[in-house]
Amino acid sequence: MKPTITPNNHEKKLADDDFIVSKTDTSGRITYANRIFMEIAGYPEHELLGVQHNIIRHPEMPRGVFRFMWNTLKAGDEFFGFAKNLCADGGFYWVFANITPDYDKNDKLQGYYSVRRNPPRSALEVLIPVYQEMLAIEKSSSVKDAPDKSLEYLFDVVKQTGAKNYNSLVLSLYKPNGV
């Protein structure tokens, strides 16, 4: 079962050469976690394996982002995005994530694969207010409509920046080595 954790303001930062890696089955249950993931999130391996990846979901992350993530993965595409994650002790850490569908040798989907790196602070400065507005939109919408409504806003922001699409915006915000 997902633990009840009270979030606090203690931030953990990934080093620029840290990679957090995890794999899931097709329903999002964790099947592999690397050492850095366990260290930063604060869980031993046996508390992660077989558990839904939302174990590290932070309440300040808009549902719309995850709606878009799953839509992208289910369409067979890779997802890029920034996420605030919750640690076992209530702290948090930001990541830039790349998630891809993971196929076996017969081209059958066997799950998903995620690699996360330290995001540049400049990207977070742009994204945090966008996520805050998405959350506010979700709070004032019905539970059913919330993710679509906040996603509409996210896509409006993408348009306003002049970026071609969501991916070009997030990839332009991300710069290697977390400057």
Ligand SMILES: Cc1cc2nc3c(=O)[nH]c(=O)nc-3n(C[C@H](O)[C@H](O)[C@H](O)COP(=O)(O)O)c2cc1C
């Ligand atoms: C490979 C993979 C990696 C994921 N990584 C994260 C992550 O780092 N943080 C997170 O909150 N959700 C992550 N998710 C999404 C979760 O499975 C879940 O959809 C999300 O936390 C929203 O949870 P909720 O539906 O309970 O609100 C990942 C999913 C997959 C398939």
